[in-house]
Amino acid sequence: MSIQQPIAGQQTAVTEETQAYIKRVLQLIEKSEVTKEDAEWITKETVEGFRENVNPGFLEYRKTVTQGGQFAAVEWSDNGSCFKDVNGKEYIDCLGGFGIYNVGHRNPKVVKAVEDQLKRQALHSQDLLDPLRAMLAKILERITPGDLKYSFFTNSGTESVEAALKLVKMYSDRTTIIATTRAFHGKTLGALSATAKGMFRKPFLPLIAGFKHLPFGDIEAMRSTFRSAAAVGEDIAAVLLEPVQGEGGIILPPPDYLRQVRELCDEYGALLVFDEVQTGMGRTGRMFASELYGVVPDILCLAKAFGGGVMPAGAVVAKEKVFKSFFPNPFMHTTTFGGNPLACAAAIATIDVLLEEKLPERAAEIGLYFLEELRKASMGHEDKVMEIRGIGLMIGIEFHQDEVGYEVSKGMFDEGVLVAGTLINSKTIRIEPPLTISKDDVDRVVSTFRQVLSRTNSLV
Structure with a gap:
């Protein structure tokens, strides 16, 4: 039985430049801390990689939450109820990877x-x-x-x-x-x-x-x-x-x-x-x-x-x-x-x-507190907020218009709180933090929501 020989020129040539690129990425993974120059390179490569090799649509989507539309938010590390971008800015995570961080980040x-x-x-x-x-x-x-x-x-x-x-x-x-x-x-x-x-x-x-x-x-x-x-x-x-x-x-x-x-x-x-x-x-x-x-x-x-x-x-x-x-x-x-x-x-x-750690019970207790405080924060803004509902640490804030929800999400992100919409009902943003979230962090999220809501214009 003969073995088929590869066609001349069929194999993709891996250049020394590509191998050097791989080495640089692995060295970055190995680092516990990155320099300012590292952060700038990572941001540039991330944006370029999404545009040319992942999906440029994600860059358009990220504009709604990234300060100034500069694509500056490139996540890099996480712990507990928070994560940091590559520039060291910390965010309270109230999206929770769409609900994956119940026991916290890197428990x-x-x-x-x-x-x-x-x-x-x-x-x-x-x-x-x-x-x-x-x-x-x-x-x-x-x-x-x-x-x-x-x-x-x-x-x-x-x-x-x-x-x-x-x-x-x-x-x-x-x-x-x-x-x-x-x-x-x-x-x-x-x-x-x-x-x-x-x-x-x-x-x-x-x-x-x-x-x-x-x-x-x-x-x-x-x-x-x-x-x-x-x-x-x-x-x-x-x-x-x-x-x-x-x-x-x-x-x-x-x-x-x-x-x-x-x-x-x-x-x-x-x-x-x-x-x-x-x-x-x-x-x-x-x-x-x-x-x-x-x-x-x-x-x-x-x-x-x-x-x-x-x-x-x-x-x-x-x-x-x-x-x-x-x-x-x-x-x-x-x-x-x-x-x-x-x-x-x-x-x-x-x-x-x-x-x-009795986290389901904790979700019930702190979730009720979170829900009540968010409702209090929304008082006087009934022209923007339709309803705040939920159970445990699964809370939804529904707005009268999609655009108001987008502005609130972006405003909270700029202040260091990550929330996001839901895939079927775009007028609703979710609050799904780790079940380990502290009461102090809950209070900070509520305070941020109150401030952002106050400066967001109604479209009603």
Whole structure:
């Protein structure tokens, strides 16, 4: 058998200049402190790299939050509830990486667990049994509500939703899945089919068939859809919900809504899937938001804060009756990096911190204080602020116009507080700081919000 020879000139030449560039970047990574000259070079290279090699659209987006439009904010280091840009300016993080820093930035216990595991083994062989995956799955069975038992590990929230959708499809021959308006479940094709915002969906139509979107919180619409679907022989396979809608604008469900959905699923033999990618791991004042409402789903999706803000990590936890579809052939759904030793070490340490330091309880307590103080700060500005709502440390500030929200976000950023809008409801900015945020930092955020709001013009 002959071996095909490479075509002359086909191999990309790596120049000495490129190798020198790589060395310089590695040397910067190694540094604990950077000089003014380093900071200027890093900023220039970052802006140029985004424009020419990542996506120039991000530069346009960053103009709304970067002082003077100079793209000066290049993040470099973090700790606790704050991070610093490459020039040393510190920001209180009330975005939290869209909810990943529940135990704080670079929590020392999580970092230590990952470093300790890294010294022994970074990734698993894929063939032998890896111990931390088994141990983490056992821990999840013990801390999740009800009879959730088996876990499949992923790298992100959208992957968790994809795995959940496959479990739904293998559970029965039903094909119709109910999601809701203003929902956000991810951007891979299956998860995107459940996501609600048309801007994300239209370029990729047709998506996965079988999804119906109903108004979130409307139990009568849900009941009517179940009844009609059964009447025409298209029984509902599952309902996929966020217990509290995050990207939809921090939307809380009406009282008893989730329990009534659970009852409908039981009545018609459908599965209930909770997407707790953003609400899980203590964010809402309990370890899982489903506990707040006394409802146990058949499938629970986790990610974001699951890796402690140190490793990308996610999980799908399901009841045995659902998960057993994967028993005969465990290779029906797999992922190379999901459940790797570093991610599992991070997740185990994260759960330990949440429990030992009682961070869900702290989120409930300080979140209530935060919510009340923000509402006080907004008094007299009803022409700008429509509503401030939330639960735990998951708070949304909704404005009458998008432009006011953008100006407030930018103003707070200039004063050293990072907030951001939500992906589905652009009039709402989120407050999702680490659950470890101090009361002093909360007071500083509220004070900054009050000052910025006072100097922001109303467009009403």
